[in-house]
Amino acid sequence: MKSSGIKRSGFSEWWYRKGKYAASHLLLTFLSITTLLPFLWMVLASFKPLDELEQLNPIPRAWRPGNYLKVFEKIPFHLYYFNSLFVAAWVTFLTCLTSAMAAFAFARLRWRGRDQVFRLYLATLMIPGVVVMIPNFTLMVKMHLLDSYLGLIVPASFSAFGTFLLRQFMLTIPPSLDESAAIEGASHWQIFWDIIMPLARPGLITLAVFTFMGNYMSFFWPLILVKSEHLRTLPIGMLYFDTLYGRQTNLIMAASVMNIIPLIVFFIVSQKFIIKGIQLGAVKG
Protein backbone atom coordinates (compact mmCIF):
# COMPACT_ATOMS: atom_id res chain seq x y z
CA MET A 1 0.00 0.00 0.00
CA LYS A 2 1.31 3.40 -0.87
CA SER A 3 0.83 5.24 2.35
CA SER A 4 3.35 8.04 2.37
CA GLY A 5 1.35 10.18 -0.01
CA ILE A 6 -1.81 9.95 2.04
CA LYS A 7 -2.46 12.88 4.36
CA ARG A 8 -2.07 12.10 8.02
CA SER A 9 -3.69 13.92 10.86
CA GLY A 10 -1.51 16.62 12.43
CA PHE A 11 -0.71 14.53 15.47
CA SER A 12 0.47 11.39 13.70
CA GLU A 13 2.30 13.54 11.19
CA TRP A 14 4.25 15.06 14.09
CA TRP A 15 5.11 11.61 15.42
CA TYR A 16 6.04 10.41 11.96
CA ARG A 17 8.48 13.30 11.51
CA LYS A 18 10.00 12.93 14.96
CA GLY A 19 10.37 9.20 14.47
CA LYS A 20 12.00 9.60 11.10
CA TYR A 21 14.36 12.22 12.49
CA ALA A 22 15.39 10.00 15.39
CA ALA A 23 15.75 6.93 13.19
CA SER A 24 18.00 8.81 10.76
CA HIS A 25 20.23 10.03 13.56
CA LEU A 26 20.37 6.56 15.06
CA LEU A 27 21.34 5.00 11.76
CA LEU A 28 23.93 7.68 10.99
CA THR A 29 25.45 7.39 14.45
CA PHE A 30 25.66 3.63 14.10
CA LEU A 31 27.33 3.93 10.68
CA SER A 32 29.78 6.56 11.93
CA ILE A 33 30.82 4.33 14.81
CA THR A 34 31.32 1.41 12.44
CA THR A 35 33.53 3.61 10.28
CA LEU A 36 35.48 4.82 13.27
CA LEU A 37 36.05 1.46 14.99
CA PRO A 38 39.34 0.67 13.18
CA PHE A 39 40.66 4.15 14.06
CA LEU A 40 39.58 3.69 17.64
CA TRP A 41 41.38 0.38 17.86
CA MET A 42 44.47 1.96 16.35
CA VAL A 43 44.58 4.74 18.92
CA LEU A 44 43.91 2.41 21.85
CA ALA A 45 46.44 -0.15 20.64
CA SER A 46 49.06 2.56 20.32
CA PHE A 47 48.81 3.14 24.09
CA LYS A 48 48.91 -0.51 25.11
CA PRO A 49 51.88 -2.48 26.37
CA LEU A 50 52.75 -5.20 23.87
CA ASP A 51 51.46 -8.13 25.95
CA GLU A 52 47.99 -6.58 26.17
CA LEU A 53 47.51 -6.38 22.42
CA GLU A 54 46.04 -9.80 21.88
CA GLN A 55 43.65 -9.52 24.75
CA LEU A 56 40.01 -8.80 24.28
CA ASN A 57 39.88 -5.68 26.46
CA PRO A 58 39.68 -2.65 24.19
CA ILE A 59 40.82 -0.14 26.82
CA PRO A 60 44.45 -0.53 27.90
CA ARG A 61 44.82 -1.64 31.52
CA ALA A 62 48.20 0.01 31.65
CA TRP A 63 48.53 3.18 29.56
CA ARG A 64 51.85 3.55 27.76
CA PRO A 65 52.10 7.01 26.19
CA GLY A 66 55.84 6.36 26.05
CA ASN A 67 55.17 4.22 22.96
CA TYR A 68 55.15 7.41 20.95
CA LEU A 69 58.60 8.38 22.16
CA LYS A 70 59.89 4.89 21.49
CA VAL A 71 58.98 5.29 17.82
CA PHE A 72 61.47 8.15 17.60
CA GLU A 73 64.12 5.98 19.24
CA LYS A 74 63.65 3.22 16.68
CA ILE A 75 63.37 5.28 13.51
CA PRO A 76 64.11 8.91 12.57
CA PHE A 77 60.41 9.67 12.37
CA HIS A 78 60.96 13.44 12.54
CA LEU A 79 63.15 13.14 9.46
CA TYR A 80 60.38 11.32 7.57
CA TYR A 81 57.98 14.06 8.60
CA PHE A 82 60.36 16.70 7.36
CA ASN A 83 60.99 14.90 4.06
CA SER A 84 57.29 14.43 3.39
CA LEU A 85 56.43 18.03 4.19
CA PHE A 86 59.44 19.43 2.36
CA VAL A 87 58.82 17.46 -0.81
CA ALA A 88 55.06 18.00 -0.73
CA ALA A 89 55.49 21.75 -0.19
CA TRP A 90 57.84 22.10 -3.15
CA VAL A 91 55.70 19.95 -5.41
CA THR A 92 52.63 21.96 -4.42
CA PHE A 93 54.32 25.28 -5.10
CA LEU A 94 55.71 24.23 -8.48
CA THR A 95 52.52 22.50 -9.56
CA CYS A 96 50.39 25.53 -8.75
CA LEU A 97 52.75 27.93 -10.51
CA THR A 98 53.25 25.93 -13.71
CA SER A 99 49.59 24.88 -13.89
CA ALA A 100 48.38 28.45 -13.38
CA MET A 101 50.67 29.76 -16.12
CA ALA A 102 49.55 27.07 -18.55
CA ALA A 103 45.92 27.59 -17.58
CA PHE A 104 46.35 31.32 -18.27
CA ALA A 105 47.59 30.52 -21.76
CA PHE A 106 44.63 28.23 -22.35
CA ALA A 107 41.93 30.39 -20.81
CA ARG A 108 42.96 34.01 -21.35
CA LEU A 109 45.12 34.15 -24.47
CA ARG A 110 44.03 33.58 -28.03
CA TRP A 111 46.47 31.68 -30.20
CA ARG A 112 46.38 29.27 -33.05
CA GLY A 113 46.22 25.57 -32.11
CA ARG A 114 45.16 26.35 -28.56
CA ASP A 115 42.21 23.99 -28.46
CA GLN A 116 44.12 21.15 -30.09
CA VAL A 117 46.93 21.42 -27.55
CA PHE A 118 44.39 21.54 -24.75
CA ARG A 119 42.75 18.40 -26.03
CA LEU A 120 46.15 16.72 -25.97
CA TYR A 121 46.45 17.73 -22.32
CA LEU A 122 43.05 16.26 -21.54
CA ALA A 123 44.00 13.02 -23.22
CA THR A 124 46.97 12.57 -20.92
CA LEU A 125 44.71 12.60 -17.87
CA MET A 126 43.96 8.94 -18.45
CA ILE A 127 47.53 7.69 -18.76
CA PRO A 128 47.99 5.20 -15.96
CA GLY A 129 50.79 6.16 -13.59
CA VAL A 130 52.53 2.83 -14.00
CA VAL A 131 53.15 3.45 -17.72
CA VAL A 132 55.24 6.55 -17.11
CA MET A 133 56.82 5.16 -13.95
CA ILE A 134 59.25 2.87 -15.75
CA PRO A 135 60.60 5.43 -18.29
CA ASN A 136 60.77 8.12 -15.61
CA PHE A 137 62.76 5.80 -13.41
CA THR A 138 65.29 5.09 -16.17
CA LEU A 139 65.40 8.82 -16.91
CA MET A 140 66.27 9.51 -13.28
CA VAL A 141 69.01 6.88 -13.46
CA LYS A 142 70.48 8.56 -16.53
CA MET A 143 70.25 12.04 -14.99
CA HIS A 144 71.79 10.80 -11.72
CA LEU A 145 68.76 12.00 -9.83
CA LEU A 146 68.04 8.64 -8.27
CA ASP A 147 67.91 8.95 -4.51
CA SER A 148 67.69 12.75 -4.36
CA TYR A 149 65.23 15.47 -3.37
CA LEU A 150 65.24 16.78 -6.92
CA GLY A 151 64.20 13.39 -8.22
CA LEU A 152 61.36 13.29 -5.71
CA ILE A 153 60.16 16.80 -6.50
CA VAL A 154 60.64 17.62 -10.18
CA PRO A 155 58.80 14.79 -11.98
CA ALA A 156 55.80 15.24 -9.67
CA SER A 157 55.51 18.97 -10.29
CA PHE A 158 53.70 19.05 -13.63
CA SER A 159 50.02 18.36 -13.64
CA ALA A 160 47.65 18.19 -16.57
CA PHE A 161 44.84 17.86 -14.05
CA GLY A 162 45.89 21.10 -12.36
CA THR A 163 45.99 22.91 -15.70
CA PHE A 164 42.52 21.62 -16.48
CA LEU A 165 41.14 22.62 -13.08
CA LEU A 166 42.58 26.14 -13.13
CA ARG A 167 41.52 26.71 -16.73
CA GLN A 168 37.93 26.00 -15.72
CA PHE A 169 38.32 28.53 -12.93
CA MET A 170 39.89 31.21 -15.09
CA LEU A 171 37.17 30.89 -17.72
CA THR A 172 34.66 32.16 -15.17
CA ILE A 173 36.55 35.44 -14.70
CA PRO A 174 35.00 38.17 -16.90
CA PRO A 175 37.23 38.97 -19.94
CA SER A 176 36.55 42.71 -19.62
CA LEU A 177 38.99 42.78 -16.70
CA ASP A 178 42.11 41.91 -18.65
CA GLU A 179 40.93 43.92 -21.68
CA SER A 180 40.74 47.13 -19.69
CA ALA A 181 44.06 46.34 -18.02
CA ALA A 182 45.62 45.81 -21.45
CA ILE A 183 44.31 49.16 -22.63
CA GLU A 184 45.95 50.78 -19.63
CA GLY A 185 49.18 49.24 -20.78
CA ALA A 186 49.59 46.30 -18.42
CA SER A 187 51.84 43.54 -19.68
CA HIS A 188 50.61 39.96 -19.97
CA TRP A 189 52.61 39.00 -16.94
CA GLN A 190 51.06 41.83 -14.92
CA ILE A 191 47.59 40.78 -16.01
CA PHE A 192 48.39 37.21 -15.02
CA TRP A 193 49.99 38.01 -11.70
CA ASP A 194 47.99 41.01 -10.49
CA ILE A 195 44.54 40.35 -11.89
CA ILE A 196 43.96 36.72 -12.73
CA MET A 197 45.91 35.04 -9.93
CA PRO A 198 44.11 36.83 -7.07
CA LEU A 199 40.75 36.11 -8.67
CA ALA A 200 41.61 32.46 -9.23
CA ARG A 201 42.56 32.02 -5.58
CA PRO A 202 39.78 29.52 -4.69
CA GLY A 203 40.90 27.34 -7.59
CA LEU A 204 44.53 27.65 -6.59
CA ILE A 205 43.81 26.69 -3.00
CA THR A 206 41.78 23.70 -4.17
CA LEU A 207 44.60 22.55 -6.40
CA ALA A 208 47.16 23.18 -3.67
CA VAL A 209 45.20 21.12 -1.16
CA PHE A 210 44.86 18.18 -3.53
CA THR A 211 48.46 18.30 -4.67
CA PHE A 212 49.74 18.52 -1.13
CA MET A 213 47.63 15.64 0.14
CA GLY A 214 48.34 13.48 -2.87
CA ASN A 215 52.05 14.02 -2.55
CA TYR A 216 52.11 13.57 1.22
CA MET A 217 50.66 10.11 0.67
CA SER A 218 52.44 9.29 -2.56
CA PHE A 219 53.96 5.84 -2.40
CA PHE A 220 54.96 4.34 -5.74
CA TRP A 221 57.42 7.02 -6.90
CA PRO A 222 59.35 7.47 -3.63
CA LEU A 223 59.38 3.69 -3.22
CA ILE A 224 61.33 3.11 -6.40
CA LEU A 225 63.36 6.32 -6.25
CA VAL A 226 64.64 6.48 -2.67
CA LYS A 227 67.36 4.13 -1.55
CA SER A 228 68.99 5.83 1.43
CA GLU A 229 67.31 6.16 4.77
CA HIS A 230 67.68 9.92 5.23
CA LEU A 231 65.53 10.58 2.12
CA ARG A 232 62.58 8.39 3.07
CA THR A 233 59.21 10.06 3.16
CA LEU A 234 56.57 9.00 5.68
CA PRO A 235 54.89 6.23 3.65
CA ILE A 236 58.25 4.68 2.79
CA GLY A 237 59.51 5.07 6.35
CA MET A 238 56.32 3.43 7.62
CA LEU A 239 56.75 0.55 5.22
CA TYR A 240 60.28 -0.20 6.41
CA PHE A 241 59.33 0.34 10.04
CA ASP A 242 56.58 -2.23 9.62
CA THR A 243 58.94 -4.65 7.89
CA LEU A 244 61.60 -4.35 10.60
CA TYR A 245 59.49 -4.01 13.75
CA GLY A 246 56.23 -5.55 12.56
CA ARG A 247 55.87 -7.58 15.73
CA GLN A 248 55.74 -4.51 17.92
CA THR A 249 52.26 -3.63 16.84
CA ASN A 250 51.78 -1.02 19.54
CA LEU A 251 54.70 1.02 18.21
CA ILE A 252 53.56 0.55 14.62
CA MET A 253 50.14 1.85 15.58
CA ALA A 254 51.66 4.85 17.36
CA ALA A 255 53.57 5.66 14.18
CA SER A 256 50.40 5.23 12.10
CA VAL A 257 48.51 7.61 14.35
CA MET A 258 51.26 10.20 13.99
CA ASN A 259 51.20 9.63 10.25
CA ILE A 260 47.50 10.36 9.77
CA ILE A 261 46.97 13.14 12.32
CA PRO A 262 48.30 15.89 10.02
CA LEU A 263 45.95 14.64 7.31
CA ILE A 264 42.92 14.80 9.56
CA VAL A 265 43.81 18.31 10.76
CA PHE A 266 44.50 19.39 7.22
CA PHE A 267 41.19 17.97 6.05
CA ILE A 268 39.14 19.65 8.76
CA VAL A 269 40.77 23.00 7.98
CA SER A 270 40.43 22.80 4.21
CA GLN A 271 37.24 20.76 3.95
CA LYS A 272 35.42 23.38 1.92
CA PHE A 273 38.03 23.33 -0.83
CA ILE A 274 38.33 19.56 -0.90
CA ILE A 275 34.59 19.08 -1.33
CA LYS A 276 34.57 21.75 -4.04
CA GLY A 277 37.52 20.14 -5.78
CA ILE A 278 35.92 16.71 -5.84
CA GLN A 279 32.81 18.19 -7.41
CA LEU A 280 34.74 20.33 -9.89
CA GLY A 281 36.65 17.77 -11.79
CA ALA A 282 36.52 14.67 -9.65
CA VAL A 283 39.87 13.47 -8.45
CA LYS A 284 41.96 11.39 -10.77
CA GLY A 285 41.70 7.63 -10.49
Added chain:
Amino acid sequence: MRIRKGNRDTREFFTALGFLMPNFLGFAVFGAGPVLFSLVVSFSNWNLQHTVPFRWTVLDNYIMMMKDKAFWMYFFNTVYFMLGMPVAIAGSLLLAILLSQKLRGVIVYRTLFYLPCITSGVALMILWKALYNPDFGPINTIMNWALAKLGINHLLILLGGKAVSAPQWLLSTKNLLAMSVEEIKMTLGQWGLGARDALIFMGIWVAIGGNNMILYIAALSNVPQELYEAAEIDGAGKWAIFKNVTWPQLAPTTFFIVVMSFIGGLQGGFEQARVMTGGGPAGTTTTLTYYIYVKAFEEFQIGYASAMSWILFMIIFAVTLVNWKFGARELNY
Protein backbone atom coordinates in the same frame (compact mmCIF):
# COMPACT_ATOMS: atom_id res chain seq x y z
CA MET B 1 51.81 52.95 -32.48
CA ARG B 2 50.25 50.89 -35.21
CA ILE B 3 50.49 47.16 -35.10
CA ARG B 4 49.32 45.04 -37.95
CA LYS B 5 46.94 42.28 -37.00
CA GLY B 6 49.14 39.45 -38.19
CA ASN B 7 51.94 40.79 -36.07
CA ARG B 8 49.78 40.90 -32.99
CA ASP B 9 48.72 37.30 -33.51
CA THR B 10 52.33 36.24 -33.66
CA ARG B 11 53.16 38.20 -30.54
CA GLU B 12 50.23 36.68 -28.68
CA PHE B 13 51.39 33.27 -29.81
CA PHE B 14 54.85 33.77 -28.36
CA THR B 15 53.43 35.12 -25.11
CA ALA B 16 51.22 32.06 -24.85
CA LEU B 17 54.22 29.88 -25.58
CA GLY B 18 56.09 31.54 -22.74
CA PHE B 19 53.30 30.90 -20.27
CA LEU B 20 52.83 27.36 -21.47
CA MET B 21 56.48 26.39 -21.61
CA PRO B 22 57.28 25.37 -18.00
CA ASN B 23 54.29 23.10 -17.77
CA PHE B 24 54.58 21.87 -21.31
CA LEU B 25 58.25 20.96 -20.96
CA GLY B 26 57.56 19.00 -17.80
CA PHE B 27 54.61 17.38 -19.47
CA ALA B 28 56.72 16.41 -22.49
CA VAL B 29 59.65 15.12 -20.43
CA PHE B 30 57.75 13.31 -17.68
CA GLY B 31 54.42 12.54 -19.36
CA ALA B 32 54.10 12.29 -23.11
CA GLY B 33 57.73 11.37 -23.74
CA PRO B 34 57.75 8.46 -21.31
CA VAL B 35 54.53 7.06 -22.76
CA LEU B 36 56.09 6.87 -26.22
CA PHE B 37 59.37 5.67 -24.79
CA SER B 38 57.67 2.81 -23.00
CA LEU B 39 55.91 1.82 -26.22
CA VAL B 40 59.26 1.66 -28.03
CA VAL B 41 60.88 -0.27 -25.19
CA SER B 42 58.03 -2.76 -25.17
CA PHE B 43 59.30 -4.02 -28.55
CA SER B 44 62.69 -4.84 -27.08
CA ASN B 45 64.15 -7.20 -24.53
CA TRP B 46 65.70 -4.36 -22.55
CA ASN B 47 66.92 -5.52 -19.18
CA LEU B 48 68.30 -2.99 -16.71
CA GLN B 49 70.81 -5.48 -15.33
CA HIS B 50 72.24 -6.12 -18.80
CA THR B 51 72.13 -9.86 -18.23
CA VAL B 52 71.03 -10.31 -21.84
CA PRO B 53 72.33 -8.30 -24.81
CA PHE B 54 69.86 -5.66 -26.03
CA ARG B 55 67.80 -6.74 -28.99
CA TRP B 56 64.65 -5.62 -30.80
CA THR B 57 62.20 -8.42 -30.26
CA VAL B 58 59.23 -6.81 -31.98
CA LEU B 59 56.13 -8.59 -30.67
CA ASP B 60 57.86 -11.19 -28.51
CA ASN B 61 56.86 -9.49 -25.26
CA TYR B 62 53.23 -9.34 -26.31
CA ILE B 63 53.24 -12.98 -27.40
CA MET B 64 54.91 -13.93 -24.14
CA MET B 65 52.19 -12.08 -22.28
CA MET B 66 49.44 -13.98 -24.04
CA LYS B 67 51.10 -17.24 -23.04
CA ASP B 68 52.01 -16.11 -19.54
CA LYS B 69 49.63 -17.96 -17.22
CA ALA B 70 50.60 -15.67 -14.36
CA PHE B 71 49.61 -12.60 -16.35
CA TRP B 72 46.10 -13.94 -16.90
CA MET B 73 45.80 -15.04 -13.29
CA TYR B 74 46.77 -11.57 -12.10
CA PHE B 75 44.46 -10.01 -14.62
CA PHE B 76 41.72 -12.10 -13.12
CA ASN B 77 42.74 -10.98 -9.63
CA THR B 78 42.46 -7.37 -10.73
CA VAL B 79 38.93 -8.03 -11.92
CA TYR B 80 38.10 -9.99 -8.76
CA PHE B 81 38.99 -6.96 -6.66
CA MET B 82 36.41 -4.93 -8.56
CA LEU B 83 33.65 -7.10 -7.10
CA GLY B 84 33.54 -4.74 -4.15
CA MET B 85 32.71 -1.86 -6.48
CA PRO B 86 28.91 -2.24 -6.70
CA VAL B 87 28.66 -2.66 -2.94
CA ALA B 88 30.79 0.41 -2.31
CA ILE B 89 28.87 2.54 -4.82
CA ALA B 90 25.49 1.45 -3.46
CA GLY B 91 26.76 2.23 0.04
CA SER B 92 27.93 5.67 -1.04
CA LEU B 93 24.51 6.37 -2.50
CA LEU B 94 22.78 5.23 0.67
CA LEU B 95 24.99 7.45 2.84
CA ALA B 96 24.45 10.36 0.47
CA ILE B 97 20.69 9.96 0.70
CA LEU B 98 20.86 9.84 4.49
CA LEU B 99 23.07 12.93 4.54
CA SER B 100 20.81 14.84 2.15
CA GLN B 101 18.05 15.08 4.71
CA LYS B 102 17.54 18.20 6.74
CA LEU B 103 19.31 17.07 9.88
CA ARG B 104 21.48 18.64 12.51
CA GLY B 105 25.14 17.75 12.36
CA VAL B 106 25.20 16.52 8.77
CA ILE B 107 28.66 18.02 8.30
CA VAL B 108 29.98 16.11 11.29
CA TYR B 109 28.68 12.81 9.92
CA ARG B 110 30.07 13.61 6.50
CA THR B 111 33.49 14.34 7.96
CA LEU B 112 33.48 11.09 9.92
CA PHE B 113 32.47 9.05 6.86
CA TYR B 114 35.16 10.74 4.82
CA LEU B 115 37.97 9.97 7.29
CA PRO B 116 39.02 6.60 5.82
CA CYS B 117 39.26 8.12 2.35
CA ILE B 118 41.30 11.13 3.42
CA THR B 119 43.72 9.04 5.48
CA SER B 120 43.95 6.09 3.12
CA GLY B 121 47.46 5.04 2.36
CA VAL B 122 50.30 3.07 3.86
CA ALA B 123 49.39 3.87 7.48
CA LEU B 124 45.83 2.58 7.10
CA MET B 125 47.00 -0.53 5.28
CA ILE B 126 49.40 -1.30 8.09
CA LEU B 127 46.48 -0.81 10.46
CA TRP B 128 44.30 -3.26 8.55
CA LYS B 129 47.11 -5.77 8.42
CA ALA B 130 47.09 -5.70 12.21
CA LEU B 131 43.29 -5.88 12.34
CA TYR B 132 43.34 -8.99 10.15
CA ASN B 133 46.18 -10.68 12.02
CA PRO B 134 44.84 -14.18 12.78
CA ASP B 135 46.70 -14.48 16.10
CA PHE B 136 46.18 -11.19 17.87
CA GLY B 137 44.11 -9.07 15.49
CA PRO B 138 40.87 -7.80 17.02
CA ILE B 139 38.73 -9.23 14.21
CA ASN B 140 39.69 -12.79 14.97
CA THR B 141 39.85 -12.21 18.71
CA ILE B 142 36.20 -11.23 18.57
CA MET B 143 35.30 -14.01 16.12
CA ASN B 144 36.97 -16.67 18.23
CA TRP B 145 35.32 -15.34 21.32
CA ALA B 146 31.93 -15.41 19.59
CA LEU B 147 32.48 -18.92 18.25
CA ALA B 148 33.45 -20.28 21.64
CA LYS B 149 31.52 -18.24 24.17
CA LEU B 150 28.31 -17.65 22.28
CA GLY B 151 28.15 -21.33 21.46
CA ILE B 152 28.02 -20.90 17.69
CA ASN B 153 30.27 -23.91 17.18
CA HIS B 154 28.27 -25.83 19.73
CA LEU B 155 25.15 -25.15 17.74
CA LEU B 156 26.79 -26.12 14.45
CA ILE B 157 27.85 -29.48 15.87
CA LEU B 158 24.39 -30.06 17.30
CA LEU B 159 22.94 -29.41 13.85
CA GLY B 160 25.23 -32.10 12.48
CA GLY B 161 27.79 -29.73 10.97
CA LYS B 162 31.43 -29.21 11.70
CA ALA B 163 32.96 -26.69 14.03
CA VAL B 164 34.38 -23.68 12.20
CA SER B 165 37.39 -21.59 13.04
CA ALA B 166 37.99 -17.95 12.31
CA PRO B 167 39.42 -17.21 8.83
CA GLN B 168 43.14 -16.83 8.29
CA TRP B 169 42.44 -13.64 6.28
CA LEU B 170 45.61 -12.34 4.63
CA LEU B 171 47.34 -15.71 5.00
CA SER B 172 44.64 -17.70 3.23
CA THR B 173 44.09 -18.38 -0.46
CA LYS B 174 40.41 -19.16 0.15
CA ASN B 175 37.89 -16.80 -1.36
CA LEU B 176 34.17 -16.27 -1.63
CA LEU B 177 34.03 -17.31 -5.28
CA ALA B 178 35.88 -20.57 -4.50
CA MET B 179 38.46 -19.90 -7.20
CA SER B 180 41.41 -22.25 -7.22
CA VAL B 181 44.95 -20.97 -6.95
CA GLU B 182 46.77 -22.09 -10.08
CA GLU B 183 44.00 -21.81 -12.63
CA ILE B 184 40.98 -19.67 -13.28
CA LYS B 185 38.43 -22.25 -12.29
CA MET B 186 36.33 -23.06 -9.28
CA THR B 187 37.32 -25.61 -6.65
CA LEU B 188 34.86 -26.19 -3.86
CA GLY B 189 37.55 -26.60 -1.22
CA GLN B 190 38.69 -23.05 -1.84
CA TRP B 191 35.46 -21.54 -0.61
CA GLY B 192 35.88 -19.33 2.43
CA LEU B 193 37.28 -16.01 3.51
CA GLY B 194 40.82 -15.20 2.51
CA ALA B 195 43.24 -12.53 1.47
CA ARG B 196 41.32 -11.34 -1.58
CA ASP B 197 38.09 -10.84 0.33
CA ALA B 198 39.94 -9.18 3.18
CA LEU B 199 41.30 -6.58 0.77
CA ILE B 200 37.86 -6.09 -0.78
CA PHE B 201 36.27 -5.46 2.63
CA MET B 202 38.96 -2.93 3.44
CA GLY B 203 38.45 -1.30 0.05
CA ILE B 204 34.72 -0.94 0.66
CA TRP B 205 35.38 0.60 4.07
CA VAL B 206 37.69 3.17 2.47
CA ALA B 207 35.55 3.96 -0.57
CA ILE B 208 32.04 4.02 0.85
CA GLY B 209 32.23 7.44 2.51
CA GLY B 210 34.74 8.84 0.06
CA ASN B 211 34.64 10.92 -3.07
CA ASN B 212 31.69 9.03 -4.53
CA MET B 213 29.54 9.91 -1.56
CA ILE B 214 30.49 13.58 -1.99
CA LEU B 215 29.58 13.42 -5.68
CA TYR B 216 26.24 11.80 -4.89
CA ILE B 217 25.44 14.42 -2.26
CA ALA B 218 26.06 17.17 -4.80
CA ALA B 219 24.01 15.37 -7.43
CA LEU B 220 21.12 14.83 -5.03
CA SER B 221 20.99 18.50 -4.15
CA ASN B 222 20.62 19.22 -7.88
CA VAL B 223 17.53 17.10 -8.43
CA PRO B 224 14.72 19.61 -9.04
CA GLN B 225 12.45 19.73 -6.01
CA GLU B 226 9.36 19.92 -8.23
CA LEU B 227 9.94 16.38 -9.41
CA TYR B 228 9.61 15.07 -5.86
CA GLU B 229 6.56 17.22 -5.20
CA ALA B 230 4.86 16.05 -8.37
CA ALA B 231 5.58 12.42 -7.49
CA GLU B 232 4.18 12.90 -3.99
CA ILE B 233 1.02 14.46 -5.32
CA ASP B 234 0.63 11.42 -7.54
CA GLY B 235 0.79 9.36 -4.37
CA ALA B 236 4.01 7.58 -5.21
CA GLY B 237 5.62 5.61 -2.37
CA LYS B 238 9.18 6.03 -1.16
CA TRP B 239 10.57 3.28 -3.35
CA ALA B 240 8.63 4.42 -6.39
CA ILE B 241 9.99 7.94 -5.96
CA PHE B 242 13.52 6.62 -5.69
CA LYS B 243 13.11 4.37 -8.73
CA ASN B 244 11.37 6.87 -10.98
CA VAL B 245 12.79 10.22 -9.86
CA THR B 246 16.04 9.98 -7.91
CA TRP B 247 17.73 7.11 -9.71
CA PRO B 248 17.20 8.43 -13.27
CA GLN B 249 18.28 11.90 -12.19
CA LEU B 250 21.46 10.45 -10.73
CA ALA B 251 22.25 8.38 -13.82
CA PRO B 252 25.01 10.65 -15.23
CA THR B 253 26.73 10.75 -11.85
CA THR B 254 26.44 7.00 -11.43
CA PHE B 255 27.85 6.46 -14.89
CA PHE B 256 30.80 8.72 -14.12
CA ILE B 257 31.44 6.99 -10.79
CA VAL B 258 31.29 3.52 -12.35
CA VAL B 259 33.69 4.47 -15.13
CA MET B 260 36.12 6.12 -12.73
CA SER B 261 35.99 3.21 -10.29
CA PHE B 262 36.61 0.85 -13.17
CA ILE B 263 39.63 2.81 -14.35
CA GLY B 264 40.89 3.04 -10.78
CA GLY B 265 40.28 -0.66 -10.27
CA LEU B 266 42.29 -1.62 -13.34
CA GLN B 267 45.29 0.22 -11.91
CA GLY B 268 44.61 -0.75 -8.32
CA GLY B 269 45.97 -3.13 -5.77
CA PHE B 270 49.59 -2.05 -5.86
CA GLU B 271 49.87 -0.52 -2.40
CA GLN B 272 47.83 -3.28 -0.79
CA ALA B 273 50.07 -5.93 -2.33
CA ARG B 274 53.31 -4.11 -1.50
CA VAL B 275 52.35 -3.17 2.06
CA MET B 276 50.03 -5.93 3.23
CA THR B 277 50.52 -9.19 1.41
CA GLY B 278 53.56 -9.11 -0.84
CA GLY B 279 51.14 -10.20 -3.55
CA GLY B 280 50.51 -13.51 -1.79
CA PRO B 281 49.56 -15.95 -0.53
CA ALA B 282 50.43 -17.87 -3.69
CA GLY B 283 49.92 -14.76 -5.81
CA THR B 284 46.24 -14.43 -4.99
CA THR B 285 46.50 -10.71 -4.27
CA THR B 286 48.89 -9.83 -7.07
CA THR B 287 47.22 -7.40 -9.45
CA LEU B 288 48.45 -6.20 -12.83
CA THR B 289 50.12 -3.10 -11.43
CA TYR B 290 51.95 -5.09 -8.79
CA TYR B 291 53.06 -7.65 -11.37
CA ILE B 292 54.39 -4.86 -13.58
CA TYR B 293 56.22 -3.43 -10.58
CA VAL B 294 57.80 -6.79 -9.73
CA LYS B 295 58.85 -7.40 -13.34
CA ALA B 296 60.27 -3.90 -13.77
CA PHE B 297 61.80 -3.02 -10.43
CA GLU B 298 62.60 -6.37 -8.87
CA GLU B 299 63.45 -8.46 -11.93
CA PHE B 300 64.46 -5.52 -14.13
CA GLN B 301 62.68 -6.86 -17.23
CA ILE B 302 61.85 -3.40 -18.47
CA GLY B 303 60.75 -4.54 -21.92
CA TYR B 304 58.20 -7.04 -20.68
CA ALA B 305 56.92 -4.71 -17.96
CA SER B 306 56.49 -1.92 -20.51
CA ALA B 307 54.50 -4.19 -22.80
CA MET B 308 52.16 -5.08 -19.96
CA SER B 309 51.75 -1.47 -18.92
CA TRP B 310 50.84 -0.59 -22.49
CA ILE B 311 48.16 -3.25 -22.62
CA LEU B 312 46.80 -1.81 -19.39
CA PHE B 313 46.90 1.64 -20.96
CA MET B 314 44.99 0.41 -24.00
CA ILE B 315 42.25 -1.11 -21.86
CA ILE B 316 41.91 2.13 -19.89
CA PHE B 317 41.90 4.07 -23.14
CA ALA B 318 39.01 1.95 -24.40
CA VAL B 319 37.06 2.55 -21.20
CA THR B 320 37.70 6.29 -21.48
CA LEU B 321 36.42 6.30 -25.05
CA VAL B 322 33.23 4.66 -23.85
CA ASN B 323 32.98 7.38 -21.23
CA TRP B 324 33.48 10.13 -23.80
CA LYS B 325 30.90 8.61 -26.09
CA PHE B 326 28.15 7.88 -23.60
CA GLY B 327 28.97 9.94 -20.52
CA ALA B 328 27.63 13.39 -19.83
CA ARG B 329 29.70 16.17 -21.40
CA GLU B 330 30.21 17.80 -18.06
CA LEU B 331 28.91 17.13 -14.62
CA ASN B 332 27.75 20.44 -13.29
CA TYR B 333 27.12 21.09 -9.66
